Amino acid sequence: MSAETTFKSVQDMEPAAQEGLRRAILSLADGKRLMGIRYSDWLLGAPSIETGIAASSMAQDEWGHARLLYAVLKDFGMDPAVVEHERRADQYANPDALDAPLDDWAAVVVACVVVDGALSVALEGFSEGVYAPTRSRVPKMLAEETFHHDLGVAWFRKLAAGSEQGRSRLREAALSMLASTLAWLTPGDEVGEAQAGAGLVPEGAILRLRFAERYGELLSLVDIDVGAVEPDREGWDPERGRGPGCPDEEAVARARGDLNRMLFVE
């Protein structure tokens, strides 16, 4: 199918393609919601006030993107309010690397490069796909993501050029996030292949290549050959398109807005 042919609604697609697209949009939305939470953890702990402001702004961007993506799920017969506010932790489909808080600034920088980078590569894929609602929403999101990329890369280079301890922390954090994030980005299962086969997103190999082109040189600064990293698909959960774990309960309570909703008065 040519990319010029676009679907205005998911109802016009084959069921297998619908399922692939539903999972991809949900995992991207969950990824952005959790990415926002992990950025927001560093509003006050970042190395400078300016960096804290940037983290705050990026958290807002991620939550805005998540909200837009959740809204698209309406086309799949899902209620976005239920998806956002009523799911259990084990129903979240974010990249595994966002399941736990980021321990230090080096881990935040690596998450910005590796995980937020993978989210953007996946998002970019939608902009080329044949599903009109995601194609039209993506350009503004990608424009905002440019600054996330620039910030992550600038900090990564700075830390990599600094102390041995800094380099070592970057390398450790990158190795802990890469394999599962690459698996999330390139799901080689039946659902993922149905989605690529229907022209909804590029094939996994293309997404992987784009990721390597964008971050390979940067990761080589800490002696990581991204081309040699094997995606970790152990315990793969095809329902969610990710590994077997789930985000911590506190993060999910924040993602759902549990505390905010306790203040609602009927």
Added chain:
Amino acid sequence: MEESLYDVFARKERGEPLRHVGYLNALDDEMARIYAWKTYDEERWFEMCVIPRSAIIPVNRTDGPFASKGSLQ
């Protein structure tokens, strides 16, 4: 790692003069560029730029607001 002081200038419309909108501290020019956009993003700027305070050369007085070289007063 030492930070330097940068001044931020912006204009809303093409043809408007650039005006000073604030300052920031950053480790290098690239970070200054990113922080400026993320910090002073309340308006829809047509153009924004950052200038290291150390690059500003006072002309007629040495006690003006841009006379300090790279550190907050």
